[in-house]
Amino acid sequence: MKNYITQNDYSGANIDILSEAGFNEDDSFVTFKQALKIKGVTGKTLKGLKSCATLFFFKEEEDKKTGEKVLIKKYFNVFDVKPILDRVNQKAA
Numbered sequence: 045m046k047n048y049i050t051q052n053d054y055s056g057a058n059i060d061i062l063s064e065a066g067f068n069e070d071d072s073f074v075t076f077k078q079a080l081k082i083k084g085v086t087g088k089t090l091k092g093l094k095s096c097a098t099l100f101f102f103k104e105e106e107d108k109k110t111g112e113k114v115l116i117k118k119y120f121n122v123f124d125v126k127p128i129l130d131r132v133n134q135k136a137a
């Protein structure tokens with residue numbers, strides 16, 4: 045399981061989340077903003093597609109009160125890239 049745009053593999057709990065959603069290791073995913081970077085994709089193309097899963101990563105940020113570095117959990121939704129590419133191909137045909 046990897047990100048279609050960056051080609052980075054998902055790891056840890058994100059693999060478990062996607063596996064539980066019924067996806068296998070050959071599947072690729074994109075965020076909404078990444079999908080808009082695919083040639084032929086617009087917001088209208090994405091209308092009606094449901095998010096596959098909500099994944100997360102940890103980002104190091106400075107605590108405003110203490111000034112110390114802390115890890116903050118950030119969430120993002122991903123979409124299966126196959127239906128997105130299918131819509132683009134149908135529109136082009």
